[in-house]
Amino acid sequence: MWKDLWDTAISELTRAKVDRRHPFRFFTLGTIGAQHPELRTVVLRDFDNQEKKLYLYTDSRTPKVREISECPLVSCLFYYPKKQLQVRMRAEATLISDQTDLYSQHLQKVKSSKSIQDYTTIEAPGTITKGNDVEYAVDHINFALIECSAVEFDILQLSRKGHQRCSVVRSKDRTWKGKNLIP
Numbered sequence: 001m002w003k004d005l006w007d008t009a010i011s012e013l014t015r016a017k018v019d020r021r022h023p024f025r026f027f028t029l030g031t032i033g034a035q036h037p038e039l040r041t042v043v044l045r046d047f048d049n050q051e052k053k054l055y056l057y058t059d060s061r062t063p064k065v066r067e068i069s070e071c072p073l074v075s076c077l078f079y080y081p082k083k084q085l086q087v088r089m090r091a092e093a094t095l096i097s098d099q100t101d102l103y104s105q106h107l108q109k110v111k112s113s114k115s116i117q118d119y120t121t122i123e124a125p126g127t128i129t130k131g132n133d134v135e136y137a138v139d140h141i142n143f144a145l146i147e148c149s150a151v152e153f154d155i156l157q158l159s160r161k162g163h164q165r166c167s168v169v170r171s172k173d174r175t176w177k178g179k180n181l182i183p
């Protein structure tokens with residue numbers, strides 16, 4: 001049973017990277033903050049279904065970047081309401097160096113889209129401001145590419161016929177081993 005749930009979860013994540021309307025396109029990213037667990041919505045920018053790595057973009061000055069550099073353990077939560085499918089992914093996050101080809105490829109995509117603004121505010125995201133006006137830099141971009149490499153999945157499929165749940169863990173030899181769980 002776990003294999004079917006696993007295949008479904010991976011195929012939905014793979015679809016979400018190309019289908020802008022897929023419910024997995026937005027997910028909740030959890031990091032370990034100094035005082036509390038921290039959660040926020042982010043966009044799934046890419047998913048490598050062989051390596052089970054996902055990618056997201058952010059402003060390099062945001063607290064999540066600092067939190068990840070202090071503790072790379074993160075959780076990603078996806079929910080597909082129509083299919084009643086929940087995927088929880090535990091992962092190790094890495095800030096991809098701006099010296100890599102991967103970073104340059106994603107930066108290029110951002111530069112050719114309107115979302116470039118998201119990474120060019122003069123003041124850092126979360127800064128207290130008096131008015132509603134936001135100023136943007138023209139010559140500087142605080143773009144960060146974050147990679148989350150999965151270590152464990154918890155997949156739950158609700159169904160009138162009976163809920164199904166499994167855990168799939170990456171072992172030391174990097175193969176994936178699953179177990180059925182009581183939902």
Ligand SMILES: Cc1cc2nc3c(=O)[nH]c(=O)nc-3n(C[C@H](O)[C@H](O)[C@H](O)COP(=O)(O)O)c2cc1C
Pocket residue numbers: 026038039040041042043044056057058059062063064065125126
């Ligand atoms: C629909 C939606 C999508 C979002 N996508 C992103 C994203 O891809 N990257 C990002 O850094 N913030 C995104 N945000 C904003 C974050 O939820 C969050 O407010 C911001 O990144 C600051 O997070 P932090 O202070 O915990 O670092 C999104 C918010 C919403 C509502």
